[in-house]
Amino acid sequence: MSATARQAGLLNCPVCHLLSPRGQRLCPRCRTALHPRKPHSLSRTWALLATAVILYIPANLYPVMTVTRLGRGEPNTILSGVAALIKAGMWPLALVVFVASVVIPLLKIVTLGYLAWSVERGSPWRPRERTQLYRLTETFGHWSMVDVFLVAILVALVDMGGVATITPGIGVSFFASVVILTILAARSFDPRLIWDPLDHD
Amino acid sequence: MVELIACHACDRLYHLRPMDHGGVARCTRCGAVLYRQHCCGMITPLALSLATIILLALVNLFPLLTFKVGGQEQSVTLLAGVRALLRHGMGEVALLVLLTSILAPLLHTLALLHVLIPIHLRRQPWQGARVFKLALLLAPWAMLGVTMLAIMVAMVKLKQMAGVVPETALFALAALLPVATAVDAALDPHRVWERLEPQP
Numbered sequence: 001m002s003a004t005a006r007q008a009g010l011l012n013c014p015v016c017h018l019l020s021p022r023g024q025r026l027c028p029r030c031r032t033a034l035h036p037r038k039p040h041s042l043s044r045t046w047a048l049l050a051t052a053v054i055l056y057i058p059a060n061l062y063p064v065m066t067v068t069r070l071g072r073g074e075p076n077t078i079l080s081g082v083a084a085l086i087k088a089g090m091w092p093l094a095l096v097v098f099v100a101s102v103v104i105p106l107l108k109i110v111t112l113g114y115l116a117w118s119v120e121r122g123s124p125w126r127p128r129e130r131t132q133l134y135r136l137t138e139t140f141g142h143w144s145m146v147d148v149f150l151v152a153i154l155v156a157l158v159d160m161g162g163v164a165t166i167t168p169g170i171g172v173s174f175f176a177s178v179v180i181l182t183i184l185a186a187r188s189f190d191p192r193l194i195w196d197p198l199d200h201d
Numbered sequence: 202m203v204e205l206i207a208c209h210a211c212d213r214l215y216h217l218r219p220m221d222h223g224g225v226a227r228c229t230r231c232g233a234v235l236y237r238q239h240c241c242g243m244i245t246p247l248a249l250s251l252a253t254i255i256l257l258a259l260v261n262l263f264p265l266l267t268f269k270v271g272g273q274e275q276s277v278t279l280l281a282g283v284r285a286l287l288r289h290g291m292g293e294v295a296l297l298v299l300l301t302s303i304l305a306p307l308l309h310t311l312a313l314l315h316v317l318i319p320i321h322l323r324r325q326p327w328q329g330a331r332v333f334k335l336a337l338l339l340a341p342w343a344m345l346g347v348t349m350l351a352i353m354v355a356m357v358k359l360k361q362m363a364g365v366v367p368e369t370a371l372f373a374l375a376a377l378l379p380v381a382t383a384v385d386a387a388l389d390p391h392r393v394w395e396r397l398e399p400q401p
Binding site for chain 1 (some may be wrong): 210214271281282283291293297330331333334337350354357359361362363390394
């Protein structure tokens with residue numbers, strides 16, 4: 001038996017995993033478009049990553065929300081939100097928020113960038129570990145959304161005129177875009193590209 | 202063709218072999234999960250999906266938290282979070298929260314029920330392949346676990362300002378998370394696809 005589906009002339013359906021002979025355009029079972037590899041995988045990944053990097057800057061500079069108490073407004077960025085949690089002595093929670101909103105997006109951008117670069121060079125180095133790295137970026141990516149949900153809840157909950165009001169800031173739009181862009185970048189990357197240089201000799 | 206399976210992460214081909222219940226077949230070269238032998242046929246994911254839909258109704262219809270400050274009280278539902286963002290001109294963020302915390306979990310579960318109930322009754326669901334595909338595509342966009350974490354962070358943050366009281370929907374959400382995980386574990390997409398007629 002040939003080693004890979006591509007060598008055997010088979011296309012793996014990305015949704016239902018039915019194998020079809022090459023030349024078939026749509027999966028006969030679930031009507032999903034079939035390709036030997038995700039189309040334009042690397043250029044899409046690069047484009048989405050580059051956009052995410054650019055938007056990451058305003059996402060951290062602009063406030064994600066403004067807390068107004070007794071007439072005094074206090075803008076909160078992602079990092080100052082973490083700092084406030086630390087100051088209040090809630091460091092376990094501060095750690096969770098820091099990991100979800102700062103560490104995960106950054107690591108995800110760096111990891112996907114590295115993976116795309118390694119595929120671009122046709123690197124044969126540790127394909128198994130690189131595949132696992134990819135799986136991690138896919139699994140944990142959505143936890144960064146925690147800050148977006150947090151703003152949604154706080155804005156709805158704390159709306160009491162002069163006493164206490166929380167309003168969303170433009171930073172949350174940028175931040176949500178970064179999270180979605182990194183999720184889409186991870187999904188457009190095709191881990192099978194990591195293995196292709198090893199299968200082509 | 203049916204007895205072959207290709208690793209989705211590295212494209213290596215394997216013969217599909219039946220295993221013991223609870224068995225997991227992994228790709229020998231990249232370690233990705235190829236296939237799981239599920240324990241319980243269609244009835245378990247069906248029962249768990251029914252539990253999910255009931256809990257989802259509670260999560261969406263009842264308030265999550267009540268916030269008390271200076272004699273004023275305010276309760277919020279999930280949808281209120283979406284509406285608040287919309288009111289402040291954050292349409293795109295509101296849409297994202299609507300999709301990931303309300304629509305995706307709800308539609309995912311409804312689509313599963315639409316497919317699993319007829320299959321259990323040995324009938325063909327209407328547009329089965331299309332609806333099941335929708336269920337699979339929506340799954341990664343359902344982020345209730347993340348929503349739960351955000352609510353917990355919100356509670357702790359607000360404790361500094363005033364009183365926060367957890368309400369019905371929050372308890373329902375806490376109950377929902379393990380049930381939703383159990384649906385994923387019990388559902389065998391491979392077996393569902395086998396029972397569905399191909400899309401014309």
